Amino acid sequence: MTTTTTTPSIATSKGMRSRERRRRLIMGGIFLAAALFIWFVFVANITPGAQTTFLMAPGGSSNETADWVFSTGITLNVIAGILALLGVFQVVRGFGKITNSILAVVAILFIFGFLTWATSGGQTNLAGLLRVMVVRAVPLTLGALSGILCERSGVVNIGIEGMMLTAAFVSTVFASLSHNLWIGMLSGILAGGLMGLIHAVLSIKYKINQIISGTVINIFATGITSYLSSKFLQKTSYQFLNEPGMFPQVEIPLLSKIPFIGPILFHHNIYVYAMIILVLFLSFMLFKTRWGLRVRAVGEHPKAADTLGINVFKTRYMAVILGGMMAGFAGTYFTLGSSGRFDEVLTAGRGFIGLAAMIFGNYNPIGSMGAGLLFGFFDSLSVKASLLQVPLPSEFLGMVPYLATIIVLAGVVGKGHIPAADGEPYEKE
Amino acid sequence: MSPEKPQESKKNGLAIFWEEFSRSNFLVIFLAIFTGIILGGVLVAVTTPEVYDAFKVSFFAGIGKAFMTAVNTYGALLTGAIGNPEKIQAAFASGDPLLIRRAINPFFESLVQTTPYIFAGLSVALGFRVGLFNIGAEGQIYIGALTGVWAGYAIPGLPPIIHIPVAMLCGALGGAMWGFVPGLLKAKTGAHEVITTIMMNYIAFRFSDWLLKGPMADPTEVTPKTPWILESAQLPQLFANPIRFHIGFFIALLMAFLVYLLLFKTTWGMELRMVGSNTNAAQYAGINVTSRTVIAMVLAGGLAGMAGANEVLGVNHRLIPAFSSGYGFDSIALALLGKSHPLGVVLSALLFGFLRNGARSMQLTVGVPIDIVSILQALILAFIAAPAIIRTIYRLKTPKHTEDIVSLRSWKG
Structure with missing residues (x-):
């Protein structure tokens, strides 16, 4: 919605600061939620001592690469630990400009954690x-x-x-x-x-x-x-x-x-x-x-x-x-x-x-x-x-x-930049 | 159109009428449909190998063959849509009720096809009036069908007089829910409803795939289908088989009337339209734009949801995958053709319904693929949206007041 109000610049910057703070907290919350999700959903649902096996060469490939076998539980705990640390840092200090990159890292780690959990006791061709x-x-x-x-x-x-x-x-x-x-x-x-x-x-x-x-x-x-x-x-x-x-x-x-x-x-x-x-x-x-x-x-x-x-x-x-x-x-x-x-x-x-x-x-x-x-x-x-x-x-x-x-x-993870005149036909005067 | 001023009175009445008429929208709409049909005929002719064979004989033979091909195609479409007059006459002469029903069935089948178009067209039109582009009608139809069919088979022991309204309402609620999300996002965060409704469409498709395979699947079937709805939830048919015409058509007309009343006869509707025509002015006048946006999307979703419920309760009596086949997308063209007015929507829904049903039997009788209808719809939509094209082709006068058919809010919301 376009609000054409003439607020003094101080108020605007204050508003921006509070919005940035809100965004910082939301992001931190997301990171922490990802960590908690791994602990309470993934880690809680594995058999103790289970192993995850990733095949490291696609089917039919001539490229011989050894399979990657590791303990599911330990890996998941490590990932969740990293996510929790990132989350705490984000809430307390904030990553500032690199927040989006950190979000990408969190997403990749979370997906990796999911795959590790979903493969627990079996194997997936990564x-x-x-x-x-x-x-x-x-x-x-x-x-x-x-x-x-x-x-x-x-x-x-x-x-x-x-x-x-x-x-x-x-x-x-x-x-x-x-x-x-x-x-x-x-x-x-x-x-x-x-x-x-x-x-x-x-x-x-x-x-x-x-x-x-x-x-x-x-x-x-x-x-x-x-x-x-x-x-x-x-x-x-x-x-x-x-x-x-x-x-x-x-x-x-x-x-x-x-x-x-x-x-x-x-x-x-x-x-x-x-x-x-x-x-x-x-x-x-x-x-x-x-x-x-x-x-x-x-x-x-x-x-x-x-x-x-x-x-x-x-x-x-x-x-x-x-x-x-x-x-x-x-x-x-x-x-x-x-x-x-x-x-x-x-x-x-x-x-x-x-x-x-x-x-x-x-x-x-x-x-x-x-x-x-x-x-x-x-x-x-x-x-x-x-x-x-x-x-x-x-x-x-x-x-x-x-x-x-x-x-x-919806702007949960920050508003993107849409070209300002996107969708507007241009009339030459 | 304002009446002509006295200085024009030297011209005779007919000339004045023609001038007014050529400036009006009706002529453009008529010519848009007409041009679309001509171009469709040309397309059918140039994609028929026999036409080229005839051209090898002589030029005029080729032209004649091309013309006949187009005429035959549209003839088959027309008889497919309203029935074959000879057959109808013969059936009435024989007096056999089954034969009569079979002969007049195409006409009523077209009305059956029209019904979901009315609901979905109203949904899109209502959105346009409030400055919202509801591309999500297709997804809302799916969800409405899911909730409608669920109410149809899962609630036993109700008399039809209660069960039918309950099931229709469930369909409306499902669609409304699917419209609520984009509406809320638009109002609260400015997320553009075009993108969110497109995304909601695909979420709805995946969701219904999952429901049909799992929780809502009929265990006795191999392919994903829901159970049959109970007889008490079926929309009553007005004639015996094979005519599938059911009271859903009249419910759709009633909804069109209600939408008309809401938009043009209530303060509430005026506020909604004001939000659509000038958001800032509406806000300045003290209208709560946020709530009106959400309400509009909820209503639009509800109408589309009723289209889905109407299909499962009136026609299919169960839900199968990919059942809607584009009613929601077609209704965008339809609402624009109807100038986003409920009466216009009903009229263009009739056009689309008859086209769709006619094309289906045309495909069987003369082998022209049904997709010709999509081509016609796209052409008509382009001409309606860009009247300048039509006005240039036919050298019409430009209207004094260029009126936007849709005044959408800016992309950024």
Whole structure:
């Protein structure tokens, strides 16, 4: 809610201080709660002397790494102890600027503790779990990057899902017809860019509500791809249109031989490497170049940017089209990088989780990849939930990304930075 | 529309009427639907291989074939939606009640499809009126169906006169609960309801998957399904089989009337609309924006929840996974088409319901996939949301007062 009150600056800073104090206490409370949860739920529910076994090489990997066996109880107590110490420090002194990083550490430790507990008395393939996590993070992170490009320039994009779907379809057809995966990928990227252009025209030129424009794109993309798919791609007589093939796995020399980490990070198809490169590239472009400064200026204060001679419309058009191309690239992952064929609505809501990853990652490429990896982990875990020693419905693991995003939005762990002019059409005077 | 001023009186009445009409919203709505249908027809024609074969013969043969393909498709859609006149005539001539019921069934089946659209459309429209974008209708429908079906099978020994309202109310409460969370977050923390309702949708899907597999599963079934609801909770059907038309349609109309009364005939409704049109002014006028936001989302959720309850109590009589298939998402387009007015919502729900039902039999008879309906809806939505496109195509005059169909609060809340 916008309250336009003219409070004296002293009162404001006092208010900010009390808010910061509140946040400090809440965070400390979260850390302590995590510690207590481990003690009272995990430690209380293990058989004494139980061992946890993590397999350190993914199934089918040539990389021989010894299993990691350790005592469940001791590990859990150590983790809970660390969390409690961090919590106490946070309550008493506060970590200040690095609080968010500490929160990430707490989250990772807690998840590790959970895995240790859930594996107690059995074994879990940790390397396999993390490998799948990286793979699952790809469409989420790329989707988030698409959102970042658009929203940093001030255009809300909830049409990522539809853009992905269109690109997935187009790339399948073109790759099948040309028997060339690269042509398929390129056509998918262009299709995504075209959807971005439509979004841009509707929301920048015609100034229609950007959420409605995104909804149009989602409904239209779902409709047209399902229509064409059930009319052609799913029919046996048109199977030649639905055989795009898939990008092979590329092993990075030397790096893939590193025990444990090698198979997790350096034995994938090009999409995983592309994700990492694009995240770094976009961070650099957004925060270190003139172009990035302009995009952000247009997203924060278009009028000021205009006054300084930046073409607001052109900048937004470009950002949204690039965002569409990014979503298009993410869409080609589903067909050319993952399933090797197109099926109706195969994106299955990943575009929306990408949107969530963008928010969770605070509109920052690297943060979004972190969020993508976190959500990918739960995705990966929910597949393997039945293999764990504890009964945990995979549906609840699947809820984690959405719950986490709501919690972030609610500002429990501190307000993120939303571009100030996000969602507002610009009127030139 | 304000009446024309005297200096225009030199023009004759018809010209004045036309000028007024071409500036009005109704023409744009009509042309948006019309253009959407034309483009849909073009799409059907260009994706039919036989059309290309005809073009190989001659250009005019191709055009003729394309035209006939589109006409046949929409013909099949129309007879699928309202019934085949010849069959109806023959059935009435034969006098066999079963034949008659079969012949007029498509029309009533369309009304059955319309019913959840009315509830869900009202939900989204109510949100728009208060400046809230409820993308969460789909999730609220799921939760409403879950709570509704639970009340339907788990509370034995009630007479229908009590059981039906109780079950509907349970559905409304479930949906309301799902709307309450985004409403509260919006009001208290400014978390944007678009994102929170999207997230709530997915939480609802996962949650209902879990419930259908576990706590609410019918133990006698292999696939995840709930038990059948008790007969006392079924919404009564007005005709014998195969017509599934039930009183839910009239409940939906009643709700539309109630929403109309609430929004336009009560102080409360005026306050709600004031929050939607100008939050700051509303706050200045002493309206509690926080509570109105929460109330609006609760009401919107409740209406969507009733859509879910209506489906399980009136049509399916049990809950199966993925039962809603997009009513909630379609209703966004629907509410905008209806200009967020209850009467408009009812009319566009009828359009969507007839389209949906017609398309289903069209898919069977002429093999055009049902997804053509989504394409039509997206096109219509785009044209309604950007009337400038329609006004440019048809060279219409721009209205004197550009009126926003939705005045949403800023992204940051």
